[in-house]
Amino acid sequence: MSLKTILGSVGLRKSDRQLDEEMKFHLEKQVEANVAAGMSADEARRQALIAFGGVQQTRERVGETRWSHFAEVLLQDARYARRLLLKSPLFTCVVVLTLALGIGLNTGIFSVIDAVLFRALPVKHPEQLVLVSYHANKRGKTHMHWGYGYCQMQRSPNDASGCSLSLPWFKAVRQSNVFAGVAGFAGTDRISLGGNGPATIINRAQFVSGDFFQTLGVGAHIGRTILPEDDSAQAMPAAMLSYGYWKSAFGGSPDAVGRTISLNGLSYTIVGVAEKNFDSLVPGEKVDLYVPF
Numbered sequence: 001m002s003l004k005t006i007l008g009s010v011g012l013r014k015s016d017r018q019l020d021e022e023m024k025f026h027l028e029k030q031v032e033a034n035v036a037a038g039m040s041a042d043e044a045r046r047q048a049l050i051a052f053g054g055v056q057q058t059r060e061r062v063g064e065t066r067w068s069h070f071a072e073v074l075l076q077d078a079r080y081a082r083r084l085l086l087k088s089p090l091f092t093c094v095v096v097l098t099l100a101l102g103i104g105l106n107t108g109i110f111s112v113i114d115a116v117l118f119r120a121l122p123v124k125h126p127e128q129l130v131l132v133s134y135h136a137n138k139r140g141k142t143h144m145h146w147g148y149g150y151c152q153m154q155r156s157p158n159d160a161s162g163c164s165l166s167l168p169w170f171k172a173v174r175q176s177n178v179f180a181g182v183a184g185f186a187g188t189d190r191i192s193l194g195g196n197g198p199a200t201i202i203n204r205a206q207f208v209s210g211d212f213f214q215t216l217g218v219g220a221h222i223g224r225t226i227l228p229e230d231d232s233a234q235a236m237p238a239a240m241l242s243y244g245y246w247k248s249a250f251g252g253s254p255d256a257v258g259r260t261i262s263l264n265g266l267s268y269t270i271v272g273v274a275e276k277n278f279d280s281l282v283p284g285e286k287v288d289l290y291v292p293f
Helices: 001-005 014-038 041-052 056-085 089-118 169-177 212-216 243-250
Strands: 183-189 193-195 200-202 207-208 220-222 237-243 260-261 265-272 289-292
Touching: 056 089, 200 237, 237 243, 243 265
Parallel strands: 207 289, 237 265
Antiparallel strands: 183 207, 193 200, 193 260, 220 265, 237 289, 260 265
């Protein structure tokens, strides 16, 4: 039986391999000493193993000693750190504040990454969604233009970069029947809301196509969603609240549905409140109010 087989050093951790190499060194020295004393090679190795007290038992004793020594050193370090921190309260405060700031920043960064990269969009089949965009050789004629979500405002009036929603192009894509469903959304400028106490300014409103919620598979918490028939010039102006805005501005009252409000001086009827888990299609951005194109 070879020493390699006895020690079983194959596949061991680095610390165990170092221990086996050290044991092998001392065992070989004992074997050499026995051979020098006149023993045969086999007898010299047998006597060396007997004198060594058993390889496995020796390994276990060394391992126990290592762990007890580690615990003792750890306890000593903890006591020393405690004395040092009590001795220098200013330094202690700096350390604690630095750790708190670091943990807080890491938590905040992870929350953003979690929302943007790891969590699926709060819609029925997020894996089936695609964001369609178009490119033009020059800036088109626009009636209104705001930066929103994935879109950013152009740097100057003559800048062809940035993005906008072209309704004729949007309707052409819808009529092409390339996709199972096509929905559009666009940001709005600030909206003045009246009819719910003092007039308030909404900075997070959104224009949506009539089939926006149907395409996404998002329902209403109460009332109904905006429908395709709402998206026409002949329809009565409809508006839909987000769940968070309904709770904060309307107190979560079911009577909000059916109420008439004023948006920039025009009368709208609240038709429903969106599902609780649906904030918007842009991670990290929340929408308060939805109105049809």
